[in-house]
Amino acid sequence: MSKMKKARDFQFQEEAKSRLAAEQEGQTFADDYENPAYKINASVKSKQELLDQNIILSVRNLKQHFKLGRGLSKIRLKAVSNISFDVKEGECFGIVGESGCGKTTTGRSIIRLYNITSGSIYYKGYRISAGSRWNQKEIKFTKLRLKEKTEELNKKMNDEIALLNKETADNQKLIGEIKNRYQAEIAVLEKQSQEIINEQNKKISQIKYDHKHVNRKLMNEIQMIFQDPIDSLDPRMTVADIIQEGLIVQGKRNKRENHRKVVEMLNKVGLVEDHASRYPHEFSGGQRQRIGIARALIMNPKLLICDEPISALDVSIRAQVINLLNDLKEEYGLTILFIAHDLSVVKYFCDRIAVMYFGKIVELTTSDALFKNPLHPYTQSLLSAIPKPDPISEKVRIRQPYNPGMHDYTVDTPQLREIVEGHFVYCNEKEFAEYQKNYKA
Numbered sequence: 001m002s003k004m005k006k007a008r009d010f011q012f013q014e015e016a017k018s019r020l021a022a023e024q025e026g027q028t029f030a031d032d033y034e035n036p037a038y039k040i041n042a043s044v045k046s047k048q049e050l051l052d053q054n055i056i057l058s059v060r061n062l063k064q065h066f067k068l069g070r071g072l073s074k075i076r077l078k079a080v081s082n083i084s085f086d087v088k089e090g091e092c093f094g095i096v097g098e099s100g101c102g103k104t105t106t107g108r109s110i111i112r113l114y115n116i117t118s119g120s121i122y123y124k125g126y127r128i129s130a131g132s133r134w135n136q137k138e139i140k141f142t143k144l145r146l147k148e149k150t151e152e153l154n155k156k157m158n159d160e161i162a163l164l165n166k167e168t169a170d171n172q173k174l175i176g177e178i179k180n181r182y183q184a185e186i187a188v189l190e191k192q193s194q195e196i197i198n199e200q201n202k203k204i205s206q207i208k209y210d211h212k213h214v215n216r217k218l219m220n221e222i223q224m225i226f227q228d229p230i231d232s233l234d235p236r237m238t239v240a241d242i243i244q245e246g247l248i249v250q251g252k253r254n255k256r257e258n259h260r261k262v263v264e265m266l267n268k269v270g271l272v273e274d275h276a277s278r279y280p281h282e283f284s285g286g287q288r289q290r291i292g293i294a295r296a297l298i299m300n301p302k303l304l305i306c307d308e309p310i311s312a313l314d315v316s317i318r319a320q321v322i323n324l325l326n327d328l329k330e331e332y333g334l335t336i337l338f339i340a341h342d343l344s345v346v347k348y349f350c351d352r353i354a355v356m357y358f359g360k361i362v363e364l365t366t367s368d369a370l371f372k373n374p375l376h377p378y379t380q381s382l383l384s385a386i387p388k389p390d391p392i393s394e395k396v397r398i399r400q401p402y403n404p405g406m407h408d409y410t411v412d413t414p415q416l417r418e419i420v421e422g423h424f425v426y427c428n429e430k431e432f433a434e435y436q437k438n439y440k441a
């Protein structure tokens with residue numbers, strides 16, 4: 001038996017024991033399928049202001065790097081570099097960008113499939129994931145800065161001593177004074193550096209603590225529909241087993257209740273009870289995507305991450321799946337993070353859209369503003385790529401290519417700046433002024 005299976009079985013046994021003990025004390029679990037009651041550890045970092053502003057998901061300075069290769073050919077691939085966004089409850093938030101820009105990595109980081117490199121992710125105000133690379137770097141650079149500064153001061157001190165007239169009687173006294181002065185300065189620097197290091201170490205311990213004590217029930221509220229409907233379903237499992245796997249992992253092993261749930265979900269996504277005993281290869285692409293949706297829905301999610309749920313589908317089936325997601329959104333009051341690689345898909349479905357390019361968010365605003373006033377040249381390029389249903393205008397449509405070399409970021413460094421309220425663009429000071437000037441009200 002593999003180590004993982006052993007650990008999982010042990011967990012089931014422990015959960016079953018505690019449940020039995022609780023049942024004997026008179027507690028009932030009848031509504032356990034619908035109503036998760038969390039016991040959130042109060043020591044886990046939380047932000048009340050996020051709850052006050054109705055922000056269900058907050059991604060702060062997320063960085064996700066992958067280490068590739070070994071030895072001399074070792075490289076660090078920055079799949080996502082420093083992105084931040086907030087998703088409000090009930091909102092549909094779109095992430096759009098070309099292939100390889102880090103959309104899936106962002107989604108996978110949110111559901112904790114990766115240990116994130118740095119930054120924090122908050123769900124319902126509680127930190128569910130954080131990375132400590134930035135803090136470790138801060139410690140490293142503080143030590144380095146201290147070393148450099150100490151060397152510089154020592155050199156200055158020696159220079160000052162060398163300039164003294166060695167013949168004078170109070171030479172030794174003067175040397176002592178100079179040394180004391182410099183040593184006092186170094187001591188202050190050392191104290192300041194130690195304070196920074198202590199603070200960062202405290203933050204790193206908190207990150208490790210939060211990582212270890214994440215609430216599983218809270219995490220179950222975030223579900224993801226994976227990008228590839230073929231590869232994301234295990235070919236050796238029946239549809240029923242695939243859909244109810246999440247329940248089993250949670251320790252819900254009541255066969256009849258699980259089957260009832262599976263059938264309910266199959267009906268919700270437009271499939272029937274007969275499909276439950278079949279295998280994934282017996283289904284069409286659209287049906288497989290529906291199985292993926294049912295698998296996510298059975299966990300009663302509050303936040304659903306849809307990773308290009310329609311990209312692999314026929315045009316005719318795309319509309320069906322979009323409509324299905326829209327209905328489910330209404331029915332379950334879902335918040336959706338919708339990932340896509342072309343803007344036409346998200347236009348009507350999303351309230352706000354973030355455009356990503358090479359691991360960074362280059363523009364973030366409401367759908368309407370993005371289509372009315374696309375500011376970043378990459379967004380304009382994406383918009384110019386949308387085919388029009390009219391053959392006459394389609395013939396003359398000019399595809400606008402994007403060349404990242406057009407920005408001069410050598411001196412004036414870029415960051416995500418707010419052009420008008422709620423409309424953010426990645427730009428430097430000069431571009432910022434231009435965007436503000438040319439903004440069409």
Ligand SMILES: Nc1ncnc2c1ncn2[C@@H]1O[C@H](COP(=O)(O)OP(=O)(O)OP(=O)(O)O)[C@@H](O)[C@H]1O
Nearest residue numbers: 066077079098099100101102103104105106227341
């Ligand atoms: N597990 C991994 N190990 C190493 N590199 C990875 C891993 N996952 C993703 N990458 C790299 O990170 C970058 C971003 O990948 P990601 O899958 O997030 O892109 P994407 O925006 O979802 O693209 P697509 O639209 O094609 O799905 C790519 O360069 C990819 O090669």
Ligand SMILES: [Mg+2]
Nearest residue numbers: 103104105227
């Ligand atoms: Mg992807």
